[in-house]
Amino acid sequence: MRYIKNLLTVFFGIALLSSCSASKPSITANANNACSNLLAFSSSENAVVIKSASLVPAGPVPAVPYQPPYAGTLASYCRVDGVIDERIGEGGKPYAIGFAIALPEKWNGRFMMQGGGGLNGSVATPLGSNAAGDMTALQRGFAVVTTDTGHQGTHGFDSSFFSDQEATLNFLYQAIGKVAITSKHIVAQYYGKAIEHSYYMGCSTGGREAMIMSQRYPRLFDGIVAGAPAMRTSFSNLADKWVMTSLATVAPKDEQGHPLVAQALTEQDKTIVMNGLLKQCDAMDGVADNMISNVVGCNFDPMSLACSATKKQACISPEKAKAIKVGFAGPKNSLGVQVYPGFWFDTGITETQGIPGLLNPGFHPIVGKITSTEMNVDQEAMAASTPSAFVGDSAYWTLLNTFSNNGGKLIFYHGVSDPWFSAQETARYYDQLVKDNGGAEKVYQWSRLFLVPGMGHCGGGAAALDHLDMIAPIVNWVEQNQAPEQIQVTGQAFPNRSRPLCPYPSYAHYSGAGDSEKAENFTCKYPGS
Numbered sequence: 233m234r235y236i237k238n239l240l241t242v243f244f245g246i247a248l249l250s251s252c253s254a255s256k257p258s259i260t261a262n263a264n265n266a267c268s269n270l271l272a273f274s275s276s277e278n279a280v281v282i283k284s285a286s287l288v289p290a291g292p293v294p295a296v297p298y299q300p301p302y303a304g305t306l307a308s309y310c311r312v313d314g315v316i317d318e319r320i321g322e323g324g325k326p327y328a329i330g331f332a333i334a335l336p337e338k339w340n341g342r343f344m345m346q347g348g349g350g351l352n353g354s355v356a357t358p359l360g361s362n363a364a365g366d367m368t369a370l371q372r373g374f375a376v377v378t379t380d381t382g383h384q385g386t387h388g389f390d391s392s393f394f395s396d397q398e399a400t401l402n403f404l405y406q407a408i409g410k411v412a413i414t415s416k417h418i419v420a421q422y423y424g425k426a427i428e429h430s431y432y433m434g435c436s437t438g439g440r441e442a443m444i445m446s447q448r449y450p451r452l453f454d455g456i457v458a459g460a461p462a463m464r465t466s467f468s469n470l471a472d473k474w475v476m477t478s479l480a481t482v483a484p485k486d487e488q489g490h491p492l493v494a495q496a497l498t499e500q501d502k503t504i505v506m507n508g509l510l511k512q513c514d515a516m517d518g519v520a521d522n523m524i525s526n527v528v529g530c531n532f533d534p535m536s537l538a539c540s541a542t543k544k545q546a547c548i549s550p551e552k553a554k555a556i557k558v559g560f561a562g563p564k565n566s567l568g569v570q571v572y573p574g575f576w577f578d579t580g581i582t583e584t585q586g587i588p589g590l591l592n593p594g595f596h597p598i599v600g601k602i603t604s605t606e607m608n609v610d611q612e613a614m615a616a617s618t619p620s621a622f623v624g625d626s627a628y629w630t631l632l633n634t635f636s637n638n639g640g641k642l643i644f645y646h647g648v649s650d651p652w653f654s655a656q657e658t659a660r661y662y663d664q665l666v667k668d669n670g671g672a673e674k675v676y677q678w679s680r681l682f683l684v685p686g687m688g689h690c691g692g693g694a695a696a697l698d699h700l701d702m703i704a705p706i707v708n709w710v711e712q713n714q715a716p717e718q719i720q721v722t723g724q725a726f727p728n729r730s731r732p733l734c735p736y737p738s739y740a741h742y743s744g745a746g747d748s749e750k751a752e753n754f755t756c757k758y759p760g761s
Contacts (some may be wrong), residue, residue: 263337270418273417273418277413278410278414287310288306296361298692302366304371307371312335317398332355333375339375343374343375343429344430345430345453346362348379351393353380363700365700365701365703374431375427382407431703436460436461439462442459450632454639455643456641456642457642458644460650460689467616470572471574471654472651473607479556479591502582522579523579523731525731526739527577538554560590574656580695589651630668632665633669636675641678643705645684646683676715684700685731695726717756719732728749732751732754737759738756742754
């Protein structure tokens with residue numbers, strides 16, 4: 233009897249295995265057919281041409297520039313590449329809005345648009361890797377789309393497309409709207425059902441694009457995450473030039489008499505500044521840990537480190553102290569009006585890796601080389617306000633009641649040590665957002681800002697916890713109405729440390745009990761409380 237039972241078990245097991253083996257090619261064939269069928273996709277709203285549509289087999293997660301590798305694998309997915317509005321533009325140059333969509337085999341019903349960077353100009357791999365923690369959006373089952381926003385560039389800051397009106401408008405705001413609408417139709421056609429929830433995530437230029445979505449396309453996305461947004465680039469460039477010019481006043485000069493800004497401060501100078509900053513502000517969050525969490529309450533003054541008749545040790549020259557103070561205060565015009573916020577003093581200001589900190593000034597991709605120790609802020613601000621310079625500066629609209637009334641949720645995050653776009657600028661925007669949308673209590677229900685101590689531009693920092701997962705918080709807020717009271721972060725800088733990010737203007741404060749390396753022993757506290 234047992235023999236017959238075992239025989240039946242083996243027989244049915246073989247039959248089941250054969251059935252599964254036989255069905256696998258069928259499933260793959262069906263997926264391949266569904267994918268290739270997208271080559272015939274057309275739209276009544278935009279002139280769309282699908283250039284390719286094919287299955288990508290399961291495999292490792294592709295490398296992402298400037299990010300550590302992602303663990304795990306990617307399940308197979310349908311990769312679609314296409315263009316919108318192909319044309320011949322100014323100077324006979326070909327233009328089109330390029331895009332790529334990844335349609336995962338196991339779709340979770342969600343759609344994510346991945347923001348760009350720099351001046352765009354290339355179609356990145358659609359992964360949803362920005363602030364994704366341990367797992368990209370595609371790994372989680374999101375359908376993901378990316379775009380070049382309407383032009384191809386030879387490098388990340390290739391601005392030659394500005395000579396073409398349509399290409400410029402596409403970069404500013406048109407392309408992301410067109411791609412969002414088109415790609416949503418493609419996703420729905422592929423899966424045979426509507427998208428359940430739509431998200432936009434980006435940093436830098438992608439952060440600006442995220443803001444554009446909340447401002448110009450308030451009904452397209454349920455949840456938006458805007459990191460270190462490049463919302464006023466002509467003015468942020470002005471501010472970077474201001475800092476570099478201020479440091480130029482104490483820099484040695486080359487043979488042509490031009491300041492060597494990178495040599496304005498010695499390594500000893502920078503060490504003294506950092507030690508003085510940490511001495512004053514590190515423990516303001518309840519624990520001395522080489523991190524400044526209470527950045528809003530840190531009123532560090534470099535002049536406190538100026539050498540004098542009574543202070544000859546651990547000091548820098550008064551001229552250097554003043555240059556640092558003036559630079560970080562930000563540019564003001566002749567009437568004393570702040571034309572761009574200053575920069576907070578933070579642990580990343582002496583950063584040497586990646587994008588160097590503000591006290592390690594070098595060549596700026598937009599500002600270029602500093603050749604003078606003087607700067608006319610009135611003239612610079614006027615130039616920054618001209619239409620030709622104002623490209624990209626279109627993301628400062630603060631009345632977002634259509635977005636919020638539609639149930640939209642908006643998360644900002646910004647590294648406090650960002651040397652390109654001041655975190656104070658994002659905080660100022662958020663403050664204005666609160667004023668223009670019914671006050672803090674009301675806005676707090678749909679938008680929050682999280683400052684990341686020590687982090688540079690979109691990531692990095694020798695004393696930063698920059699391993700962020702912003703996908704889970706925005707999804708939970710949109711779909712479960714679970715507002716992010718804290719967002720836990722980790723990082724390579726401190727391998728055994730975790731901290732909570734707190735909604736601005738609160739900060740992570742050590743409770744005084746328990747392991748100070750663990751986030752659970754910190755609470756969110758408001759400056760001055």
